[in-house]
Amino acid sequence: MALLSAHNLAKSYPPVEIFSGLSLSIPHGARIALVGPNGIGKTTLLRVLAGEELPSAGEVHYARGLTIGYLPQESVLESRATLWEECLRPFAELQTMEAEMERLAEAISRNADDANALERYGALQARFEQAGGYEYTVRIRQVLAGLGFSEEEYDLPLQHLSGGQRTRALLARLLLERPQLLALDEPTNHLDVAAIEWLEGTLREWDGAVLVVSHDRYFLDRVCNRVWEMSAVGFETYRGNYSHYVQQREARWERRAKTFAAAKQRLEKDLEYIRRNIAGQNVNQAKGRLRRLSRQLQAIEQVGLEAVQGQAWSRLAAEVDTSTSMMSVEEAHRRIQALALKTADQRPLHLELRPARRSGEKVLRTRGLVVGYPGRTLFRVPDLELHRLECVALIGPNGAGKTTFLKTLLGQLPPLAGDVVLGAGLEIGYFAQAHEDLSPERTLMEEIESVAPHMLPAQIRHYLARYLFRGEEVFKPVSVLSGGERGRLALAKLALSGANLLLLDEPTNHLDIPSQEVLQAVLADFEGTVILVSHDRYLIDALASQVWAVTPGREWLEVFPGSYSEFRAAQEQRPAEAAGAFSERHARQRYAQQRAAKNRAQAAERRRQARIAAIEARVEELETLLADLGERLAAPPDDPAEVQRLGDEYVEAENELNALLAEWEQLHE
DSSP states (O other): OEEEEEEEEEEEETTEEEEEEEEEEEETTOEEEEEOOTTSSHHHHHHHHTTSSOOSEEEEEEOTTOOEEEEOSSOOOOOSSBHHHHHHGGGHHHHHHHHHHHHHHHHHHHOTTOHHHHHHHHHHHHHHHHTTTTTHHHHHHHHHHHTTOOGGGTTSBGGGSOHHHHHHHHHHHHHHHOOSEEEEESTTTTOOHHHHHHHHHHHHTOSSEEEEEOSOHHHHHHHOSEEEEEOSSOEEEEESOHHHHHHHHHHHHHHHHHHHHHHHHHHHHHHHHHHHHTTSTTHHHHHHHHHHHHHHHHHHHHHOHHHHTTOOHHHHTTTSOOOOSSOOHHHHHHHHHHOOOOOSOOSOOOOOOOOSSOOOSEEEEEEEEEEEETTEEEEEOOOOEEETTOEEEEEOOTTSSHHHHHHHHHTSSOOSEEEEEEOTTOOEEEEOTTOTTSOTTSBHHHHHHHHOTTSOHHHHHHHHHTTTOOGGGGGSBGGGOOHHHHHHHHHHHHHTSOOSEEEEESTTTTOOHHHHHHHHHHHHTOSSEEEEEOSOHHHHHHHOSEEEEEETTTTEEEEEESOHHHHHHHHHTSOHHHHHHHHHHHHHHHHHHHHHHHHHHHHHHHHHHHHHHHHHHHHHHHHHHHHHHHHHHHSOOSOHHHHHHHHHHHHHHHHHHHHHHHHHHHHHO
């Protein structure tokens, strides 16, 4: 039985219609992902189904006694309670029972023969235990820890928490309430990877149904078993998780394209028959076909090809307006040519990332690198070597130092120790998470002009249109842009850089799923090297050839050669504690080995420099000696033996000089 069903649902904010004609149902056990481009109406539909807003038309039917938990994108949780007190609210009845049990226990302690109190206490205790009375505080701690709250935060008033923390607090309360239907709008927005993974496990085991709006495709893959897609074409349903939906959607649209092409070909064939016979012997048959063709074309234009195919005209007549009973042959030809297949894509992002030139094969290497700030070491880095066309996923929780590491690689922050050596022919493009390279007072036109002064205003407007900025939007100041709009503008500037090494810090933040898919496809084809910081596990799993993981408290960057899925599998193969001990011990051993190797290299370098200095001093002595011997041999003494001795000494000095010069050149190489 369905927990919720809706028929012919519509919602509008006059004069704008958000959606119409939606019919759907949510069965028990469903895990439904609601996807579609930004602005299509996902949040509005979620609010209508959750009972937060009334539909403009249609009806929503709820199963008797259905409980719904709704999580908005930004929490409206206004309370004077502490975090712990807010999480106690779902257990108010248990707390009342607990207080009554304490009162009865006190009465029994005063009069052990009070049979009535003993009987009531026994019955109440059984109910209390059955309802989970001895476990609810443990459940609260499990949920709060799972969502990333520390015990130090339990007693903080909600008013003192950030917006993201209040949203997590509301999510915690909803999970503790255990409603039959959870309606969640971007639940992963304020969670780190560990908390997201905990939530994934919780929702997979949820005793009820889940309807979720999220841009986190990896999360949707691990949680959902069906997908609802809202698009410019309409509302469509798919079975399976997000990856299955992508495959099914592609196959579905391929079939539609073939069906559309075949149907259009049939219409053209009908028209060709009409054209040949409209003035011949079969004129009446040709006119009859032209009338039928005219009705078909008007119906297809109004409700689409799929709605027309296989439908009796008696049913279609009530839905379409066929005021033109018979078109001319020329008009029918023009309208057949104008027919186009409607697609689900809504103003797709047109992104191109092309290096202006090819970099060297060795893109980056580090030696003894330590990342952090004076007085605070974040982590040490094993000696790295990054090659052209590789894609690195740099992962770790918020505050671990990922952005600091990127800025150290860029030279914007000095390392605490060690070196970063960049390869030859590099052009670096940096996408900053906070978009610091955007000037709030500039317009969009001025931002593009700042990196492409050669472009004419008309060219800039055309270029910005590819990033979904149209009309008067191009004259907006950056200060009024949304997070998603800032992200698109930053990508537009990055695409003009011609970079062959991209350092991307959370590039999918605020992007809707269609834009994320475009970015993923473009990066997959990028003819350069990428270092990617992202919580978007779907993106990094699709692109990464190696994973660099930062773990707080261990002060070490773990390097894993392989994809994110392989990295996760390797992590899950060993118990967490053993993994931590192994990883830390192995990291320290590697660091010690690297330090020893570096010390040996430094000692060898010192020996090399000392030898070079000694050679140069000896060469100077030999050159002076040879000059002196040359002068003496130019005016040789009368004694032949002395002349022989001087000649032998000259040859010996010259041979030694040549050998030293050869060694000097070898040492410099």
